[in-house]
Amino acid sequence: MPQYHQFDALVVGAGGAGLMAALYASKGVNTAVISKxxxxxxxxxxxxxxxxxxxxxxxxDKWEWHAYDTIKGGDFLCDQDAVDIMCxxxxxxxxxxxxxxxxxxxxxxGKISQRRFGGHxxxxxxxxxMRACHAADRTGxxxxxxxxxxxxxxxxxxFDEFQVIDVLIEDGKCNGVVAVQLATGEIHVFHSKAxxxxxxxxxxxxxxxxxxxxxxxxxxxxxxxxxxxxEDMEFFQFHPTGVxxxxxxxSEAARGEGAVFINDKGERFMERYxxxxxxxxxxxxxSRCIYTEIREGRGxxxxxxxxxxxxxxxxxxxxxxxxxxxxxxxxxxxxxxPDIIEFARVYQGIDPIKEPVPIQPTAHYAMxxxxxxxDARVLADETGRIVEGLYAAGEVACVSxxxxxxxxxxxxxxxxxxxxxxxIAMAEYCKQASFxxxxxxxAAKAGAAQLDRIRNNNGNERPHAIxxxxxxxxxxxxxxxxxxxxxxxxxxKIHELQARxxxxxxxxxxxxxxxxLMEAWELGALLDLAEVTAFAALAxxxxxxxxxxxxxPNRDDVNFLKHSMVWKNGTITLKYKPVRIxxxxxxxxxx
Amino acid sequence: xxxxxxxxxxxxxxxxxxHWETYAVEVEPTDRVLDALHxxxxxxxxxxxxxxxxxxxxxxxxxxxxxxxxxxxCKVLIQNIAKDGDTITVEPILGLPVVxxxxxxxxxxxxxxxxxxxxxxxxxxxxANGRERLQSPADRERYDDTTKCIxxxxxxxxxxxxxxxxxxxxxxxxxxxxxxxxxxxxxxxxQRLEILSAxxxxxxxxxxxxxxxxxxxxxxxxxxxxxxxxxxxxxxxx
Numbered sequence: 001m002p003q004y005h006q007f008d009a010l011v012v013g014a015g016g017a018g019l020m021a022a023l024y025a026s027k028g029v030n031t032a033v034i035s036k037x038x039x040x041x042x043x044x045x046x047x048x049x050x051x052x053x054x055x056x057x058x059x060x061d062k063w064e065w066h067a068y069d070t071i072k073g074g075d076f077l078c079d080q081d082a083v084d085i086m087c088x089x090x091x092x093x094x095x096x097x098x099x100x101x102x103x104x105x106x107x108x109x110g111k112i113s114q115r116r117f118g119g120h121x122x123x124x125x126x127x128x129x130m131r132a133c134h135a136a137d138r139t140g141x142x143x144x145x146x147x148x149x150x151x152x153x154x155x156x157x158x159f160d161e162f163q164v165i166d167v168l169i170e171d172g173k174c175n176g177v178v179a180v181q182l183a184t185g186e187i188h189v190f191h192s193k194a195x196x197x198x199x200x201x202x203x204x205x206x207x208x209x210x211x212x213x214x215x216x217x218x219x220x221x222x223x224x225x226x227x228x229x230x231e232d233m234e235f236f237q238f239h240p241t242g243v244x245x246x247x248x249x250x251s252e253a254a255r256g257e258g259a260v261f262i263n264d265k266g267e268r269f270m271e272r273y274x275x276x277x278x279x280x281x282x283x284x285x286x287s288r289c290i291y292t293e294i295r296e297g298r299g300x301x302x303x304x305x306x307x308x309x310x311x312x313x314x315x316x317x318x319x320x321x322x323x324x325x326x327x328x329x330x331x332x333x334x335x336x337x338p339d340i341i342e343f344a345r346v347y348q349g350i351d352p353i354k355e356p357v358p359i360q361p362t363a364h365y366a367m368x369x370x371x372x373x374x375d376a377r378v379l380a381d382e383t384g385r386i387v388e389g390l391y392a393a394g395e396v397a398c399v400s401x402x403x404x405x406x407x408x409x410x411x412x413x414x415x416x417x418x419x420x421x422x423x424i425a426m427a428e429y430c431k432q433a434s435f436x437x438x439x440x441x442x443a444a445k446a447g448a449a450q451l452d453r454i455r456n457n458n459g460n461e462r463p464h465a466i467x468x469x470x471x472x473x474x475x476x477x478x479x480x481x482x483x484x485x486x487x488x489x490x491x492x493k494i495h496e497l498q499a500r501x502x503x504x505x506x507x508x509x510x511x512x513x514x515x516x517l518m519e520a521w522e523l524g525a526l527l528d529l530a531e532v533t534a535f536a537a538l539a540x541x542x543x544x545x546x547x548x549x550x551x552x553p554n555r556d557d558v559n560f561l562k563h564s565m566v567w568k569n570g571t572i573t574l575k576y577k578p579v580r581i582x583x584x585x586x587x588x589x590x591x
Numbered sequence: 592x593x594x595x596x597x598x599x600x601x602x603x604x605x606x607x608x609x610h611w612e613t614y615a616v617e618v619e620p621t622d623r624v625l626d627a628l629h630x631x632x633x634x635x636x637x638x639x640x641x642x643x644x645x646x647x648x649x650x651x652x653x654x655x656x657x658x659x660x661x662x663x664x665c666k667v668l669i670q671n672i673a674k675d676g677d678t679i680t681v682e683p684i685l686g687l688p689v690v691x692x693x694x695x696x697x698x699x700x701x702x703x704x705x706x707x708x709x710x711x712x713x714x715x716x717x718x719a720n721g722r723e724r725l726q727s728p729a730d731r732e733r734y735d736d737t738t739k740c741i742x743x744x745x746x747x748x749x750x751x752x753x754x755x756x757x758x759x760x761x762x763x764x765x766x767x768x769x770x771x772x773x774x775x776x777x778x779x780x781x782q783r784l785e786i787l788s789a790x791x792x793x794x795x796x797x798x799x800x801x802x803x804x805x806x807x808x809x810x811x812x813x814x815x816x817x818x819x820x821x822x823x824x825x826x827x828x829x
Contacts, residue, residue, distance in 0.1 A: 038697065040742050041642075041650040098723040101711025101776070103731060103738050110725030135738070141649065142738060149710035183690060212644040248647045342809075343647060346666060349621075464633035507637030510604045513691040516637035 002187040002444035007032040008430040010192040012164050015042035017394025017419035018198035019147035024423030026156050029430040036163035039148050043200050043212045047140020049253030050132025051412035053090035057111040058130045063087040065123040073119040073282045074403020075545035076586035082374050082399045086417050093416040102146040104135050116256040117408045119282040128280050132409045137251050137339045166447050169226045174390035175438045178447035185511025187444045193433045194426040196391035205530045206363035207471035210249040221525030229565040231398040232368035234536035237546045238480045240286035242362025244305045250340045252408040255279045259310035263298040277591035284405040284546045287361040287480050307356035369398040376422030382565045382577040393422040404545020454520050459503030463520040466497050483550050487538040494531045532566045539574050592675040599682035620670035640692040651743030656682045661745040661805040684748035700744045703760040707768040712779035730775040737770040739808040746802035746812050752795045759795040762802035762812045769815040793819050
C-alpha cells in the first residue's frame with residue numbers, strides 16, 4: 001500500500017540549497033526534506049575553494065565589482081537584476097553561515113579569510129581580488145555540515161534515502177511529489193502546498209566529470225516530462241582542472257594560491273591568451289586554451305592533457321615574474337590545499353609539492369536548469385508565468401545568475417542566497433494558500449507503473465552499455481568544442497539509445513534497495529536531458545561562455561543575446577526569452 | 592590485471608543468512624575498489640547493492656570492510672591492496688544491521704551523532720556591526736582536525752567497544768562533540784561533556800586506535816577522544 005504524507009512545504013534534495021531553504025521555510029511552516037542520499041552525502045560537500053562575498057576583509061572590494069565580474073564571466077547572458085541580488089546578499093549570507101558555526105579560516109585579526117579565484121577582480125586595477133571566503137579546500141564540506149547541523153538543531157524533518165520519481169502538477173500548479181523509499185521499494189505520495197526542487201546538477205551524462213554518481217537529473221527530467229520547460233541547457237561548464245582520466249576536481253583555489261598551467265614545452269601558456277588574468281581567467285576560457293594547446297601538439301608528450309604546476313618553487317618563480325611580493329612554501333600549500341594535494345597523491349600517485357599534476361577539462365556544472373524568478377518560483381514559459389507552488393534553487397535552477405559560464409565560488413553563493421530566498425518565499429506562500437486536492441491513488445499508481453515497467457521489462461539491452469555510449473557521445477560531440485554536424489550526430493545517437501532503452505533488462509526484480517532499478521530509471525532521466533541539451537546546443541549558432549561552436553566561433557548578440565527554453569512534449573520545442581540587462585551593456589570579453 | 596572480488600552477499604527478500612560470492616574482474620592497477628564493484632554490478636550481477644556517490648572520498652557513502660579493514664571503496668586503489676590473481680574480500684561494516692549486501696542500517700549511527708548536540712551553541716547577541724564573530728587563527732586551528740569528519744562511520748564500526756555494545760556513542764559522535772567543545776565560539780561544552788560522561792559515553796573507549804587507523808580523512812580520532820577525556824578529568828577545556 002502506498003503511504004501518504006502531508007506537509008506545507010517540501011524540499012527535494014538536501015545539499016546546500018535544499019538545507020538552506022528547509023532552515024528558512026521551517027521557521028514559518030511545517031516542512032520536510034526528501035533526499036535520495038543521507039543529507040551529508042550531497043555534492044555541495046565536494047565544493048572546495050571558497051564562497052565569494054565582497055567582505056573586503058583583506059583588501060578593498062565592492063559587491064558591484066562582484067556583480068560585474070559575474071556578468072562578464074557569464075558572457076553577458078546573466079539576468080543582471082538577479083546577479084545584483086546575489087552579490088549584494090552574498091555578504092549577509094556568508095556572515096549568516098559564520099553565525100551558524102561555519103569554521104572559516106581566519107585573517108590575523110580574526111576575520112573571515114579570503115583568497116583569489118578565477119575571474120574575480122578589482123574593477124579599477126583589473127587585477128585579481130581576494131574575495132573567496134574559505135575553510136581550507138573543503139569549504140563546501142563545511143557549508144553542508146553546518147547547514148545540516150543547524151537543521152538537526154531546529155528539528156527539521158528528513159526523509160533520507162527516498163528518491164523522487166514524479167512531480168504532481170495539475171492545472172499548472174504543483175501539489176507535491178511521488179517518491180520511492182529505497183529501503184523498502186514502497187511508493188510514498190507527498191502532498192504539499194509548496195515544493196522546492198534542489199537536487200543539484202546532472203553531469204553524469206558525460207564520462208569525464210567531477211559530478212557524483214548520484215547527479216542524474218531526476219527532477220529536471222520529471223519536470224520536463226510534466227510539460228514544463230528547462231532553460232539554457234546548452235550551457236554546461238567544463239572545469240579546466242580535472243584529474244586526468246578520472247575527472248575528479250582539483251580546485252581553482254590551487255591557481256588562486258599561485259599554481260599555473262604548463263604545456264609540453266614547459267611554457268606558461270595562459271600568458272599568451274589572457275595577458276592580464278593569465279591562469280586566473282574564467283573556466284570556459286582556460287578549458288578552451290588547454291584544448292587548443294593539445295590540438296596544436298603541445299599536450300604533454302603529445303597526449304590529451306597538460307600540467308597544473310603547484311610546486312612551491314615554481315609558484316614563487318611566477319610570483320616574482322608577476323611582481324607579486326608574496327612567497328609560499330610546502331607547509332603553506334599543505335595547509336591551504338590539503339584535500340586536493342591528497343587527491344593527487346591517492347588517485348595519481350603524484351606528489352604535487354614535487355611534481356606537476358596531469359589535468360584535463362572535466363564536465364562540472366550546469367548553468368542551465370529549471371527556470372525561476374528571483375524568489376526561486378518556477379516559470380512555466382518564456383513570458384514569466386509562474387507554476388504556483390513550485391520552486392527551485394541551486395544548481396538545478398536557472399535564475400539566471402551564471403549566464404553562459406559560472407565564475408568559481410558562485411555556485412555556493414547561488415545556493416545559499418537563492419535557497420534562503422526560496423525557503424522564505426515558500427513559507428509566505430504556504431501561510432496564505434490551502435492544500436489543493438490530489439488523486440493520491442492515481443499518483444501512486446503512476447509512480448509504481450514507472451518502476452514496474454523497468455523492473456518487468458524483458459528486453460536484451462544492458463543499461464550500463466547504453467549509459468557508456470551516451471557518455472562517450474556527449475564527451476565527444478557535446479563537450480568543450482561543438483559543431484553543427486557533431487551535434488546532429490549526437491542527437492541521432494541519443495535517439496538510438498532512447499529506442500534501445502525501451503528494451504532494457506535489469507537483473508534485480510526485487511523491491512528492497514533495488515539500486516539496479518533506480519540506476520536504470522536514472523539513465524532514462526539522463527537520456528532525456530542529453531537530448532534537450534544537444535538540441536539547444538545545435539540551435540545556438542554562436543559561441544558564448546561554455547557553449548563553443550567551431551562553425552560559429554563568435555558571439556552573436558544580434559541574434560543570440562537571449563535565453564533558450566526547451567520543452568519535450570513528444571517532440572522538442574525551443575523558444576527564447578530576452579536577457580534582463582540593467583546596468584552593464586554587453587562588451588567584448590577580454591582579460 | 593585480474594583479481595577476484597569475494598563479496599559478502601545478503602538479499603533480505605530471498606536469503607535467511609549472508610553468503611559469499613566470488614567474481615573474477617579485469618581491472619587496471621590504478622582502479623579503485625569501487626570501480627571493481629561497479630564492474631561486477633554493471634557487467635556481471637546487477638543485484639549487487641551498495642551505497643556510493645562522490646567516488647573520491649568526500650561524501651562518506653561507501654565505507655566497507657575491505658580485506659578485513661574499514662576503508663572507503665572509492666579511496667583505495669587495487670594496486671595498493673592486491674597483486675595480479677589475488678582475491679579481495681569485501682563485506683559490510685560491522686556493528687550495524689545489514690540491510691542488503693554492502694548496505695547497513697545507518698540510523699543507529701546517526702542517532703548517536705544527534706545525541707551529542709552536533710551544532711554550535713552561542714546565545715550571545717550577534718555582533719552589533721552585523722559582521723562575523725571574531726576568532727583568532729590559533730583558536731580556529733584548535734579544532735581543525737575534527738572538522739574534517741564526513742560521517743562515513745568507518746571509525747565507529749571498527750571499534751571493538753562499539754561492536755560489544757551498540758549503545759556506546761562511538762568515535763564519530765565524540766569527534767563531532769570535540770569539534771564544538773574546542774570551538775572558542777561555542778557555549779555548550781559542559782552539556783556535551785555531561786552527555787559524554789554518561790555510561791555509554793567516552794569512557795567506553797579502550798584506546799584501541801582502530802578508529803584512527805580506519806579514518807579515511809586522516810583525523811587523529813583517538814587523540815580527539817583523549818582530549819575529551821582530559822577535559823572531563825580536569826574540568827578544563829584547552
